[in-house]
Amino acid sequence: MAPVRRRRKKIEDPGRPVIEIGDGAAIPTKKDAGLFNAWRIAFFGSLAVVVCLIVFKPDPYLRIFAFVPDGIWVTFKVTVGSIFLALIIGLFTGLGRLSTQKIISGIASLYVEVIRGIPLLVQLFYIYFALGRIVQLPAMTSAIIAMAICYGAYMGEIFRAGIQSIPKGQMEAARSLGMNKSQAMAQVILPQAVKVILPPIGNEFVALLKDSSLVSILAVADLLRRGREFAAETFTYFETYTAVALVYLIITLFFSKLISRMEERISANR
């Protein structure tokens, strides 16, 4: 089994630079002028391309852009539903990983290690069909649960790291005032940890948004699947997937920006 026992903070060794590149969209910050401009070009560029395609080549693009919005709505529901569930799972997983009770931390660690070791697509199939054997749920619900279980593991690691990043003295001070563990966690540690974990959670949100396209193989009529349906009927594969890619790009860029704005406001409010 991979090292499950407590991993020390990586900050401790100042000699070795630490780089962290998530698989979410790069979130533009004001200071990062190059990226900021790249964001503008990509976002407004793709909007312009969409408009041009509709205006100058309404057949098939107007029909495509009329057909896929149902799918956008489904993609949105899957993403928001999964992220909410994943946050709840992640909170408990993170707390579980830090539990002093060996059984609880063992279960939480096992969950994280297993999930992280299996490709998302395989997990989706597995959980979807495993769930299908026990209960008969609508495809969308199963897909949301499956995505949440997958992403819950990653969220758990984010929560764990966020909680561990708060100095030990904060917990000691809270406990010294007579608070029990849960009171100290809820009143003192988590409110501080939220500010630390918000950026990585934003990244996860965008990553999940993109990965939600995988649920299209589970008979969920999301953006990608709507595109596939349209393409299969009209044989306009190139045009349809161009449109689908543009829509994903616009949505992803939009949320990256929104999240970086939120972060700015939070760090401004300290």
Place this chain on the structure above:
Amino acid sequence: MPTDERRKMVEMKGVVKYFGRLKALNQVSLDVNDGEKVVIIGPSGSGKSTLLRSINRLEEIDGGRIFVDGIDIYDPAVNINKVREEVGMVFQSFNVFPHKTVMQNLTLAQIVVRKRSKGEATERAMRLLRKVGITEKSDAYPNQLSGGQQQRVAIARSLAMDPKIMLFDEPTSALDPEMIGEVLDVMKTLAREGMTMVVVTHEMGFAREVADRIIFMDNGAILEQGTPEHFFTNPSQERTKLFLSQIL
């Protein structure tokens, strides 16, 4: 009131504590009476902080027993949170809550733990802020305060719980020199008011002025204890003399 009839607020009996193979506390026994001010001194690594932190069970001990106001705090049946409500603790690194205003720092535990109303908690907090001299900063966040102010907030936060005993773990060691005085003044006021205090410090002036008893620790054991006069004029142990000569 004769000293020997005073209530024992802290009673440590043969306390042993290991950090791995290192013996941090070696059969330490210590009583602190109600209203007594005990100052613990000694070189770093001598176990002073560990001793202090074991009094409200921030450290688990490996042997011996500790009673706080007659309660065996390492008895599994004892609710340690109840004990901690009565024991205030001030840290070297302040540990004020950075996401709360000064006022909220003082009211949080009152409301959550003592179940006081917000109005009652605020009123008490205001009184304590006046006492430590930072009323005008009640709506500020800790990062807008100097170290000395933060430490005074931390002291007020502990006092808001109406503790029966206050523990200070090197409260001025992280402060710039010009801020040490303001914190020590607050502690002296507390001492005059009769608070039971156990203070780990390197401030010998404070020890001389405030302490009823000074304890010298080395290698996890209490090597010598006595009144400030005894300590600063005529210590009996060679190790104590050496330490004092280095620090004074």
